[in-house]
Amino acid sequence: xxxxxxxxxxxxxxxxxxxxxxxxxxxxxxxxxxxxxxxxxxxxxxxxxxxxxxxxxxxxxxxxxxxxxxxxxxxxxxxxxxxxxxxxxxxxxxxxxxxxxxxxxxxxxxxxxxx
Amino acid sequence: xxxxxxxxxxxxxxxxxxxxxxxxxxxxxxxxxxxxxxxxxxxxxxxxxxxxxxxxxxxxxxxxxxxxxxxxxxxxxxxxxxxxxxxxxxxxxxxxxxxxxxxxxxxxxxxxx
Numbered sequence: 001x002x003x004x005x006x007x008x009x010x011x012x013x014x015x016x017x018x019x020x021x022x023x024x025x026x027x028x029x030x031x032x033x034x035x036x037x038x039x040x041x042x043x044x045x046x047x048x049x050x051x052x053x054x055x056x057x058x059x060x061x062x063x064x065x066x067x068x069x070x071x072x073x074x075x076x077x078x079x080x081x082x083x084x085x086x087x088x089x090x091x092x093x094x095x096x097x098x099x100x101x102x103x104x105x106x107x108x109x110x111x112x113x114x115x
Numbered sequence: 116x117x118x119x120x121x122x123x124x125x126x127x128x129x130x131x132x133x134x135x136x137x138x139x140x141x142x143x144x145x146x147x148x149x150x151x152x153x154x155x156x157x158x159x160x161x162x163x164x165x166x167x168x169x170x171x172x173x174x175x176x177x178x179x180x181x182x183x184x185x186x187x188x189x190x191x192x193x194x195x196x197x198x199x200x201x202x203x204x205x206x207x208x209x210x211x212x213x214x215x216x217x218x219x220x221x222x223x224x225x226x227x228x
Contacts, residue, residue, distance in 0.1 A: 004158075033214065042119070042205055042218030043159075056215070091158065099213035100147055101166065108158040 006107035024074040025094030121219035138206030146208040
């Protein structure tokens with residue numbers, strides 16, 4: 001039973017390009033959460049999605065960032081027109097039901113570097 | 116404001132020595148509490164969690180944590196560390212939201228041979 005799969009593991013983008021980060025949840029998990037980890041900081045919540053629905057995007061910057069979790073396929077976090085400040089590790093977690101009570105399984109993260 | 120604080124950025128202990136990593140939270144009620152470990156370049160692995168009941172919680176890899184309501188603390192302990200325990204440890208809490216975790220800044224554990 002594969003865990004949460006994130007790809008790519010490392011992504012380098014020039015300023016102004018688009019970054020697409022993918023997350024395939026654990027089998028049987030329909031709840032996906034994205035977190036961002038800036039250097040020397042803890043994780044910050046970005047967005048919570050269920051299949052085809054954004055439940056809570058309160059932690060996501062209003063501009064340039066978007067997320068989706070389609071009926072088929074992985075969840076995608078998209079960052080348009082990246083800037084240096086977007087350089088961070090982006091982690092995805094999944095759970096079988098809503099809430100940390102059920103236990104999150106985290107992926108290994110995507111480390112985005114904007115040059 | 117709701118927050119999780121890990122006051123120690125780095126901790127160095129000798130292999131075989133005991134370990135305690137501190138975590139304090141700021142919240143008007145008892146949150147759900149978690150400890151995660153992150154090895155270099157890896158994802159986060161759940162060590163243990165506390166929701167209610169017995170305030171001493173056992174986790175994986177020989178770790179335990181004790182919830183103390185009076186001190187708003189959830190400190191992580193291990194009686195004897197191994198070199199493989201070198202990693203970064205994060206305390207997290209679910210407060211008003213049952214799914215949105217609030218994280219401490221992490222404590223890097225260094226093991227001396």
